[in-house]
Amino acid sequence: MSRHPGLNLDASHAPAHDQAVTLVFGFWVFMMSDVIVFGLLFATYVAMSDALAGGPGPHDLFELRTVFIETLLLLISSLTIGMASLSMKHERDDARLFIWLGLTFGLGLAFLSYELHDFASMVEKGGVPSRSGWLSAFWALVPLHALHVSAAMLWLVVIAVQVLIFGQDSEVKLGLLRLTVLWHFLDIVWIGIFTIVYLGELG
Amino acid sequence: MTREAPEDEAGARAADAAHERRSYMKGFLVSLVLTLITFGVVAFDIADRITVLVTLGLTALLQIAAQFRWFLHIRLRGQARDDLQLILFTALILGLMGGGTIFILANLDARMH
Numbered sequence: 001m002s003r004h005p006g007l008n009l010d011a012s013h014a015p016a017h018d019q020a021v022t023l024v025f026g027f028w029v030f031m032m033s034d035v036i037v038f039g040l041l042f043a044t045y046v047a048m049s050d051a052l053a054g055g056p057g058p059h060d061l062f063e064l065r066t067v068f069i070e071t072l073l074l075l076i077s078s079l080t081i082g083m084a085s086l087s088m089k090h091e092r093d094d095a096r097l098f099i100w101l102g103l104t105f106g107l108g109l110a111f112l113s114y115e116l117h118d119f120a121s122m123v124e125k126g127g128v129p130s131r132s133g134w135l136s137a138f139w140a141l142v143p144l145h146a147l148h149v150s151a152a153m154l155w156l157v158v159i160a161v162q163v164l165i166f167g168q169d170s171e172v173k174l175g176l177l178r179l180t181v182l183w184h185f186l187d188i189v190w191i192g193i194f195t196i197v198y199l200g201e202l203g
Numbered sequence: 204m205t206r207e208a209p210e211d212e213a214g215a216r217a218a219d220a221a222h223e224r225r226s227y228m229k230g231f232l233v234s235l236v237l238t239l240i241t242f243g244v245v246a247f248d249i250a251d252r253i254t255v256l257v258t259l260g261l262t263a264l265l266q267i268a269a270q271f272r273w274f275l276h277i278r279l280r281g282q283a284r285d286d287l288q289l290i291l292f293t294a295l296i297l298g299l300m301g302g303g304t305i306f307i308l309a310n311l312d313a314r315m316h
Contacts, residue, residue, distance in 0.1 A: 005275050005286050007223070012216075021283075028286060032293040036300070043301040047308035068242050075234055082227040082274055090220040184274040188267055195241065195263040203245040203255040 004028070006181040007085045009173065016170040020177055027178045031185050034148075038189050041141040042196055049201065051133030058201035061127040063118065067198045070114045071190065074149075077107035078187040085180045088173060094163055101160050104183070108153045115146050142197060145189055152182050230273025237266040 002008055004024040009017040084100035087093065122128075129139035159179060162172045241262045244255055271277045277286065 002276050002278060002286075003283050005277055007276060010216075010219070025283075025285065029289065032289055035293055036296055039297040039301045040304065043304040046305050047312075050312075064242070064246055068246075071238055071242070072235075075231065075238060078234075078270070078274060079227055079231045082230075083224075086220065086223055086227070089223075090216065181275065184270060187274075188270050191263050191266050191270075195259050199241060199245045199259055200256065203252065203259060 006177055006184070007082070007089065009089055009177070013089070013170075013173060016173040019170065020174060023174050024177055024181065027181060031181060034185070035189075038141070038144070038192070041137070041144065042192055045134075045137040045141050045197060048133045048137040051137075053132035053134075055131040055135065056125055056127050057134075058198075061122045061125055062198055062202055063121070064198070064202060066114050066118055067194055070111050070118075071194050073107050073111040073114070074187050074190050077104050077111065078184055080104045080107060081180050081183045085176055088168060088176055092168060094168065097163060097168070098160065101156060105153060105156055105160075108149055108156075112146060112149060112153075115142075119143065138197065142193060145186065145193060148182075148186055148189075152179065152186060155179050155182070226273050226276075230269055233269040233273070234266050237262045237269065241266075 003021050005028045006024060009020060011017060080100050080103040084097060084104060087096045087100055091097075127135055127138075129136050155175075156179060159172060159175050162175065166172060241259060244250060244258050250258070271290075277290065279287070
């Protein structure tokens with residue numbers, strides 16, 4: 001029986017196991033409201049897809065290669081953060097946990113670097129937000145996801161420091177459970193982005 | 204409730220850990236295959252636009268379902284009821300607001316030409 005979204009701890013992790021029911025559910029409510037924000041930005045993007053106003057279009061601005069690399073990086077990072085939460089649940093070994101958290105952070109950083117490269121190359125080719133309705137919709141949606149990834153990476157660093165100072169106590173466990181939910185959720189939003197924003201326009 | 208012998212408990216925990224690790228690997232491999240299909244269809248330009256769009260929509264939905272199932276551990280059965288209801292409600296709101304936005308704006312756009 002799954003008591004809340006994401007990985008569930010077990011009775012050996014009391015009291016975090018019991019507190020998680022309310023805390024992770026509350027976080028899940030926030031995630032679902034965030035989904036609606038993204039969903040409406042997707043709807044705006046689709047409605048704006050023909051509004052190029054004579055400016056550069058998807059074929060001029062998008063690179064399939066870097067989007068593919070970004071997709072793989074984020075997917076692998078979703079696996080490594082899952083492994084981090086499993087390590088917390090079963091191994092309780094700080095060194096192992098740091099390896100998985102470090103890998104996740106590195107993959108997130110690589111993802112963001114590729115994205116910044118994409119954004120810079122778009123600006124270079126004249127694809128700035130004010131150029132057309134389609135570009136405004138693009139810049140509202142994709143960088144908002146990048147901002148979410150940055151915030152999640154900051155949170156990851158904070159949790160790593162907390163592990164260093166306090167060890168894997170209940171508060172840290174509850175934080176990592178919620179960060180894992182956020183991270184998987186960011187990968188799910190990215191599925192929408194590469195499908196609708198990039199491939200839907202290039203295909 | 205009878206207390207299990209420590210060895211059995213450790214064994215059960217190890218089995219549980221292995222099971223959960225497999226779940227993540229399964230989710231990862233399914234997502235990877237679906238991602239490769241998605242990008243392959245576009246990169247190699249092997250079908251007409253409608254077929255491409257339908258394939259993209261299907262692989263995206265399948266991948267979202269796979270990640271909900273194996274990464275976020277959301278199940279249709281045995282899930283705390285509130286979690287699932289919240290997801291279904293969110294899907295309803297998204298369908299109404301997202302679908303409604305696209306429908307209305309496309310309709311207005313068509314009338315303006």
